Amino acid sequence: MEFILAIAIGILFASGIWLVLRPRSFQVIIGLMLLSYATNLFIFITGKLAINQPAFTFSEAAAATELFTDPLPQALVLTAIVIGFATTALYLVVLLGSRGLTGTDHVDGKEREVTHE
Amino acid sequence: MSEFGHILTLPILIPLVVGALLILINERHHQLKFAINLVSTMGLLAVSLILLYLTDYPQDGLNAVVYLAANWEAPFGIVLVGDRLSAVMLVLTTVIATGALIFSYSRWAQVGVHFHTLFQLLLMGIHGALLTGDIFNLFVFFEVMLAASYGLLLHGYNVVRLRAGLQYITINLVASVFFLIGIALIYAGVGSLNMADIAAQASLLEAGNRTLFHTGAAVLAVAFLTKSAMWPLSFWLPNAYTAAAPPVTALLVVLTKIGVYVVLRLYLLFFGEHAGASAEFGAPLLLTGGLLTMAYGIIGLIASQESNRIASYSAIISSGTLLALIGMGNSAMLSSLLFYLISSTLAVAAFALLSELISRIYPTRNQVLAITFEAFEVDEKHDVSSGYVIPAAMAFLGLSGMACALIIAGLPPLSGFVAKFGILHQLLQTEHLNATAWLFMILIISAGLGSIITFVRFGIRSFWASHREAPPRLKLTEVAPIIVLLMICVGLVIFAGPMFDLLERTSGEATNATQYIERVLNQPSVGGSQ
Numbered sequence: 001m002e003f004i005l006a007i008a009i010g011i012l013f014a015s016g017i018w019l020v021l022r023p024r025s026f027q028v029i030i031g032l033m034l035l036s037y038a039t040n041l042f043i044f045i046t047g048k049l050a051i052n053q054p055a056f057t058f059s060e061a062a063a064a065t066e067l068f069t070d071p072l073p074q075a076l077v078l079t080a081i082v083i084g085f086a087t088t089a090l091y092l093v094v095l096l097g098s099r100g101l102t103g104t105d106h107v108d109g110k111e112r113e114v115t116h117e
Numbered sequence: 118m119s120e121f122g123h124i125l126t127l128p129i130l131i132p133l134v135v136g137a138l139l140i141l142i143n144e145r146h147h148q149l150k151f152a153i154n155l156v157s158t159m160g161l162l163a164v165s166l167i168l169l170y171l172t173d174y175p176q177d178g179l180n181a182v183v184y185l186a187a188n189w190e191a192p193f194g195i196v197l198v199g200d201r202l203s204a205v206m207l208v209l210t211t212v213i214a215t216g217a218l219i220f221s222y223s224r225w226a227q228v229g230v231h232f233h234t235l236f237q238l239l240l241m242g243i244h245g246a247l248l249t250g251d252i253f254n255l256f257v258f259f260e261v262m263l264a265a266s267y268g269l270l271l272h273g274y275n276v277v278r279l280r281a282g283l284q285y286i287t288i289n290l291v292a293s294v295f296f297l298i299g300i301a302l303i304y305a306g307v308g309s310l311n312m313a314d315i316a317a318q319a320s321l322l323e324a325g326n327r328t329l330f331h332t333g334a335a336v337l338a339v340a341f342l343t344k345s346a347m348w349p350l351s352f353w354l355p356n357a358y359t360a361a362a363p364p365v366t367a368l369l370v371v372l373t374k375i376g377v378y379v380v381l382r383l384y385l386l387f388f389g390e391h392a393g394a395s396a397e398f399g400a401p402l403l404l405t406g407g408l409l410t411m412a413y414g415i416i417g418l419i420a421s422q423e424s425n426r427i428a429s430y431s432a433i434i435s436s437g438t439l440l441a442l443i444g445m446g447n448s449a450m451l452s453s454l455l456f457y458l459i460s461s462t463l464a465v466a467a468f469a470l471l472s473e474l475i476s477r478i479y480p481t482r483n484q485v486l487a488i489t490f491e492a493f494e495v496d497e498k499h500d501v502s503s504g505y506v507i508p509a510a511m512a513f514l515g516l517s518g519m520a521c522a523l524i525i526a527g528l529p530p531l532s533g534f535v536a537k538f539g540i541l542h543q544l545l546q547t548e549h550l551n552a553t554a555w556l557f558m559i560l561i562i563s564a565g566l567g568s569i570i571t572f573v574r575f576g577i578r579s580f581w582a583s584h585r586e587a588p589p590r591l592k593l594t595e596v597a598p599i600i601v602l603l604m605i606c607v608g609l610v611i612f613a614g615p616m617f618d619l620l621e622r623t624s625g626e627a628t629n630a631t632q633y634i635e636r637v638l639n640q641p642s643v644g645g646s647q
Contacts, residue, residue, distance in 0.1 A: 020291060025283065032290050039297045046305040073304070076253060080297055083260050087293070090267060091286050097271075098279045107287070109280035 001049050005041060012038035023112070025095045025105050032091065036084040040077050047073035121171050125184040125197040127164045128207060128244035131157055136237030144230050151222055154233040158215050161240060165207035172204045173619065180626060181633065183250075183640040190642045191250070192311035198250035198637055201623040202455075206247050206378050209459055212605065213371050213466045214240055216598035217364035220470050223592040225362045228273035235272070239265035239368060246375055250637055252303065252337075253310045255379065256296050259344075263289050266372060269365045270357060281360030288353045292343040299337025306330035313637035316386040316630050320393030331398055334387060338380065338399065345376030346436045348410040355417065355429040363473035366425070367466040370432050374462050377439045381454075382627070384443055389630040400444050404553060407441025410434075411560045415567040424472030424579075427571055428465055431525045434564045435461040441557055442540065447547065451624030452617055453539035460532035460609055464524035467602040470595075471521060475514055475579050477589035510588040513596060515580050520603045522572035526565045532609040537561060539617070 012034050019031025047070030055071035095105075102109040135157040142150050171182055181200035185191065199207075218226075218236065226232045242262025249255050267289075271282045300310065306322065306329030307315050315330075322330055343350040354373070358366050380403070388398045414434035421427045435457070442454045520531060527537035540561065544554055609616055626632070 020287070028287060032287070035291070035294045039294050039301075042298060043301040046301045072310075073301070076300070076304075079253070079257065083257070083293075087260070087264065087286075087290055090264065091290065094267070094271065094279065094282055094286060097274070098283050101276050101279055107283060109276065109283070 001051075002045070005045055005049065009038050009041050009045075012041070023106055023108075025098065025107050028107060029088065029091055029095060033084075033088055036080070036088070040080055040084070043073050043077050043080060045073075047071075121176065121182055122184040124164065124168055124171065125182055125199050125248055128161055128168075128248065129197075129241055131161055131164070132237040132241035132244070136234045136241065139234045139237065140231065147227055150233045151218075151226060154236060155215075155218060157237060158211065158218050158240070161244070162208070162211040162215055165204065165211045168199050169201070169204035169208055172199055172201045173622065179636060181636050183637055185640060185642055188642045188644075191637050191640060192309050192314035195254055196250040196311065196313075196637055196640070197248045198313075198633075199248055200626055200633070201619075202378075202382065202627045203247045205455065205459070205620070205623055206375075207244060209374075209462060210240070210243050210247070210371050213367055213462065213602070216466065216602050217367040217470065219594050220367070220598045221362075221364040222594045224595075225273065225364050228362070229271075231268070232272055235265045235268040236368075239269060241265075243371065243375055246379065250312050251310055252300055252312060252315070252383075256293075256300060259296065260293065262372065262375070263293070266365075266369065269368065270361050272365060273362050278360045281356045285353055285357045288343065292340045295336050295343075296340035299333045299335075299340060302329055302333025302336060304333075306333055311637070312383070312386055313634045316389075316392070317634045317638065319387055319395045320391060322395075327394060331395065334383075335399065337383070341376050341380045341383075342406065342440070343376075344373065345380060345440065346373055346410070346433050347406045347440055348413040348433075348437070351410065351413070351433055351436075354433060355426055358429040358432065358469070359423065359425040363470050366428065366469040370428075370462060370466045370469060373432055373436055374439075374458060377436055377443075377458065380440065381443050385627055386630050386633065389628065391630050391634075397446055400446050402444070403440050404444030404557075407437045407439070407444055408553070408556060408560060410437030410440060411557075411564055413437070415560070415564050418564075418571050419567050421571060422575075422578075424468070424475050424575065427575060428469045428472055431461075431465050431468065431568065434568075435465060435525075438540075438561060438564070441560075445554070445557070447543070448624065448628045449546075450540060450543040451628060452620035453536060453543055455620045455623060456532075456539055456609070456617065457536035460524060460536045460606055463602050463606050463609075464521050464533065467517070467599050467606075468521040468525065470599050470602075471514070471517055474589065474591055474595060474599075475518065477591075478514075478579060510591045511580065513591065514589075515576070517599050517603055518572070518576060518579070520606070522568065522576070524603075524606050526568035526572065527561075528565065528569070530610065532606040532613075535610055535613050537565065 016031045016034035016038055019027045019034065022028060022031070050069040053067060053069040055069055055074055057068065098109060099105050104111055106112070135153060139150055139153060168182070181198055184197040186195040186197065189195070221232065239262055242258050242265055245258030246255055246262060249258055267282065267286050270285055271278050303315065304310055306326045307318050309315050309318065319330070339350070346354045358369055361369060388395055390396055411434055414430050414437055418427065418430035418434065421430055439454060439458055442450055523531045524533035527533040541558060544558060547554070
């Protein structure tokens with residue numbers, strides 16, 4: 001289980017980093033989204049992976065720590081997802097504005113000049 | 118809980134409420150919006166001064182003011198901690214914010230929408246980052262601060278700003294990913310997010326967990342060092358500073374220093390002397406990075422022609438100096454470090470504001486600006502009615518430009534000299550000066566030399582070699598903030614004694630991590646056992 005998740009996070013990070021370094025703003029935003037997915041999964045596993053264990057209980061009698069998984073990383077992931085959504089949406093607006101004003105989707109706002117040999 | 122605890126919520130709640138309120142008011146009532154914003158910002162300044170007084174003269178014998186949100190005791194709940202260091206930074210932020218706001222009155226607040234809302238939200242983020250005692254909340258407040266700064270950077274939307282904004286946002290989103298990974302690793306290693314709790318456990322960690330903790334701190338540092346513009350993470354800064362509207366640039370100067378503040382705070386807490394095997398982790402890297410940043414800043418500064426670029430590279434040099442000083446880990450120098458931080462931030466912010474006024478000497482260069490104003494119908498006639506045009510504009514520009522230059526370069530008689538003298542004096546008092554310390558001294562003196570060369574060249578080109586018959590029109594509201602910011606720097610020299618006493622107490626408290634830990638973790642909840 002840990003192995004699969006680790007591989008998944010690694011692939012997401014690798015793809016994200018590669019895309020963020022690309023020159024088109026659309027590729028960059030997809031890269032940023034992949035990076036944030038990878039980060040969210042990463043935060044999630046810091047509380048250790050547990051199967052079939054709830055994060056909290058309402059019954060005080062059953063409150064034994066080994067029966068429950070760590071709720072804090074889940075709360076952190078939730079916050080990180082929301083913030084990630086908001087910033088991605090904001091980035092999308094800037095991206096569209098840049099596309100409209102400069103007429104290109106290159107991150108520098110202008111196409112690289114092609115040199116002829 | 119001390120009866121003053123609630124004051125810590127004010128610097129966060131006031132801007133949040135006022136910012137939300139300002140959305141409801143139509144942009145046509147810009148004077149009303151400005152007035153509300155100004156009242157709120159001045160109120161925040163007053164709150165910051167009260168907080169500084171409360172932390173400096175503790176009423177109940179306890180050092181810092183601690184607020185337990187929702188009455189959960191640390192480390193389980195979220196805490197806000199106000200000590201002298203936070204309070205000093207709060208005062209600095211609100212002073213510069215007030216200046217930038219007044220400066221924006223006659224023009225800049227009107228070139229786009231929701232300037233005042235974003236301004237208040239930016240203040241909320243900064244204040245939250247200064248007051249929080251929890252690294253995840255630090256992340257949240259950083260995001261609030263950054264989201265507002267994205268909006269402000271794009272304020273007065275044009276191609277240059279969009280291009281710079283796109284890069285600035287990308288860099289910061291990637292830095293936020295690092296931030297989160299760092300937090301997750303620290304949580305995995307230490308099992309806590311509360312700064313005081315992490316600091317308390319730093320010396321008790323097992324080897325495996327310690328490695329996780331160190332990795333997390335290093336990844337976290339990448340995020341903060343990007344914000345505080347350490348070379349090679351600083352290439353975004355000159356473009357962003359140059360593209361932004363001047364009042365926004367002044368605020369971005371503060372933002373960079375918030376990055377430095379967080380590095381200082383977390384470094385002292387996590388890797389101070391109490392941290393056992395973790396003590397001084399990463400110090401050589403901070404020192405080397407700081408020195409490289411200074412060198413990079415000096416080269417960039419000498420190569421700069423435009424006033425905005427000069428301001429950018431001055432900010433980079435100042436960050437580099439501060440990071441190198443933190444990396445030296447000499448707690449005796451902390452008060453000089455803070456004095457330098459205050460004086461250089463004020464001067465660079467004042468120069469960022471001033472540079473727009475200076476650029477009015479050359480009206481042809483302001484084509485981009487003209488397009489922006491046309492788009493938002495800010496015409497000159499209306500402009501005249503909303504401000505008093507001051508006489509002797511050229512004399513003002515020349516004199517304040519010179520004052521900024523003296524402070525940034527660190528020449529007598531202004532505060533930059535006192536700051537640099539303090540740093541060098543402390544450095545020369547240490548017994549075994551190693552090669553890095555000498556390198557640092559060489560760099561700090563060359564930074565002064567480089568600044569002088571650049572400013573003299575810039576001054577000659579702007580004031581002597583410019584052939585313009587009519588001097589530029591400057592409004593009182595644009596001139597007053599610059600004068601006030603520079604006057605504070607003069608005040609720092611006149612009252613250097615009391616100021617250094619305050620900063621001595623500040624650094625004494627900030628370096629005493631054990632006291633901080635005990636203070637935060639022993640804060641009783643209301644109605645709880647004492």
